[in-house]
Amino acid sequence: MTPKAEISLPSYTLNCRMSQEAAALERLCQVVRIRGFRIARMAVESAGEHLDIALTLEGTRPIAMLQSQLLKLHTVAEVGLAEGALARSCSA
Template structure:
């Protein structure tokens, strides 16, 4: 048996702005999953034809790799990393539970 524990996950806060399109969120979640990250928290706000998405992700891989892949999606306008805890809006938090 292997007594070593796996590498601890690191938590990242990522903000993404994308053009609303059918299946846009599914594509974003698929890229996150394929790149080895787990969504710990997600808040989505719709503003006209845009989606503002705040993600708290956990993973052991470099977050810059995920950021680069998300920026390649044709519906993504901007991806930013936040060093401080994600500032989820009160409205988005209330809507989720």
């Protein structure tokens, strides 16, 4: 058996702010998965009535498409791309 070479996927860090609502976090994770990204790391902090979420994602699809889809969730207030020259912040 020969070891397989591990393919490195592009990595992105998104910072999201969303309302604390039942199942909101599950919907966010579902959109990430459906849009073709893998969650490599997730940190969630409760900030009053909001959740501040840092997501480290891996995937080959355009990250801007995921940002726009996340903003369509009624519980998401803002989504920002941390790191890199293409960093943009979007808000609902």
